[in-house]
Amino acid sequence: MHAPKSRNITWSHSAIKRSERAERNGHRSAILWFTGLSGSGKSTLSRHVEKALFERGFHTYILDGDNVRFGLCRDLGFSPESRTENIRRIGEVAKLMLDAGVIVLTAFISPYRTDRDVNRELVEDGDFIEIYTKCALKTCEDRDPKGLYKKARAGEIENFTGISAPYEEPLHPEIVIETDAHDVDRCVERIIAELTRLGIVPA
Amino acid sequence: MHAPKSRNITWSHSAIKRSERAERNGHRSAILWFTGLSGSGKSTLSRHVEKALFERGFHTYILDGDNVRFGLCRDLGFSPESRTENIRRIGEVAKLMLDAGVIVLTAFISPYRTDRDVNRELVEDGDFIEIYTKCALKTCEDRDPKGLYKKARAGEIENFTGISAPYEEPLHPEIVIETDAHDVDRCVERIIAELTRLGIVPA
Numbered sequence: 001m002h003a004p005k006s007r008n009i010t011w012s013h014s015a016i017k018r019s020e021r022a023e024r025n026g027h028r029s030a031i032l033w034f035t036g037l038s039g040s041g042k043s044t045l046s047r048h049v050e051k052a053l054f055e056r057g058f059h060t061y062i063l064d065g066d067n068v069r070f071g072l073c074r075d076l077g078f079s080p081e082s083r084t085e086n087i088r089r090i091g092e093v094a095k096l097m098l099d100a101g102v103i104v105l106t107a108f109i110s111p112y113r114t115d116r117d118v119n120r121e122l123v124e125d126g127d128f129i130e131i132y133t134k135c136a137l138k139t140c141e142d143r144d145p146k147g148l149y150k151k152a153r154a155g156e157i158e159n160f161t162g163i164s165a166p167y168e169e170p171l172h173p174e175i176v177i178e179t180d181a182h183d184v185d186r187c188v189e190r191i192i193a194e195l196t197r198l199g200i201v202p203a
Numbered sequence: 204m205h206a207p208k209s210r211n212i213t214w215s216h217s218a219i220k221r222s223e224r225a226e227r228n229g230h231r232s233a234i235l236w237f238t239g240l241s242g243s244g245k246s247t248l249s250r251h252v253e254k255a256l257f258e259r260g261f262h263t264y265i266l267d268g269d270n271v272r273f274g275l276c277r278d279l280g281f282s283p284e285s286r287t288e289n290i291r292r293i294g295e296v297a298k299l300m301l302d303a304g305v306i307v308l309t310a311f312i313s314p315y316r317t318d319r320d321v322n323r324e325l326v327e328d329g330d331f332i333e334i335y336t337k338c339a340l341k342t343c344e345d346r347d348p349k350g351l352y353k354k355a356r357a358g359e360i361e362n363f364t365g366i367s368a369p370y371e372e373p374l375h376p377e378i379v380i381e382t383d384a385h386d387v388d389r390c391v392e393r394i395i396a397e398l399t400r401l402g403i404v405p406a
Contacts, residue, residue, distance in 0.1 A: 015250060015253075015265070016257050024257075024260075047218060050218075054223075057227075061299070061302070063299070067302065092274040092275035093296055096270060096274070096275070099264070099270070100300065100305060
């Protein structure tokens with residue numbers, strides 16, 4: 001088909017609505033914002049939760065240090081200002097993925113309450129699910145999966161959350177998971193149950 | 204089911220592979236990088252191409268000025284350095300969406316060849332499809348959908364591509380669309396045909 005040549009085309013716009021994507025996917029999208037100390041289980045839990053959701057046929061994605069700190073945020077360090085900018089950018093990317101119909105899981109310490117709340121405000125009520133992986137500092141330090149606490153105690157890492165920088169606990173997180181009290185499967189089960197209760201995931 | 208309480212959990216990792224997402228979705232993901240002058244039809248064409256892909260059941264998303272410049276990149280202006288950082292961040296977000304299984308369309312002038320090539324290098328061969336919306340400056344200026352050329356000519360906008368800032372044409376774009384020679388439907392048809400030929404979209 002050859003259409004007529006035209007230099008005065010009506011360049012109209014169209015866009016796919018989020019509701020159309022949700023209908024297609026069979027589930028609504030959401031941001032599952034994991035927050036907690038280093039070693040509290042954010043990364044592990046988010047991966048297991050993603051796997052469980054993916055296996056149910058949902059569209060999912062994880063943003064974590066592995067795919068963000070070396071890419072989008074590779075110009076940022078760990079000063080308070082840089083942490084804030086880091087979390088801001090992640091919030092904006094999560095919002096785009098939310099709009100794209102994805103259940104996006106983020107796994108960052110995100111120690112400042114204000115930064116998390118700013119991201120919550122970016123989206124509509126019910127879109128931002130704050131999941132606090134609550135765990136005693138002592139347990140996190142015993143786990144020390146990356147050897148970071150040891151380095152922080154030795155003064156080799158500055159601004160380390162829990163040691164030389166603050167962690168501000170969530171005041172009203174949608175979900176609290178005590179990762180030093182339950183094993184991974186139980187934690188995942190509880191999160192999925194909460195997501196169902198919140199209407200993110202169909203029962 | 205109550206699992207035993209444990210303080211020494213094996214916090215193993217798992218992740219969904221891109222190939223698993225592609226299998227689920229029934230199509231591979233890709234970055235469709237539209238580039239061209241203001242008014243050359245990037246935004247309109249990308250929206251129509253997205254609609255066509257979405258209607259075929261594919262997972263799609265558009266990154267454009269509307270959802271990026273006011274969010275992720277709202278701290279950036281239009282100096283050469285800011286433009287480069289703008290395009291860098293968009294490239295990184297597009298890469299994340301690619302990894303999430305999405306056919307992501309980007310619609311930015313992206314005037315510098317180096318910036319586009321940096322983003323091409325971020326991903327694997329065949330993932331980055333550069334689509335040049337080729338259109339005479341005169342035609343773009345006649346269209347002037349946002350009245351920007353008029354302001355640029357009046358000196359009210361600095362660093363305006365094509366007027367007071369350079370546009371570097373792609374040397375080897377995967378697709379060239381002459382938007383002053385064909386209407387929208389014809390352009391969309393050609394792009395979909397090319398995407399099929401390139402193996403992004405099943406025939």
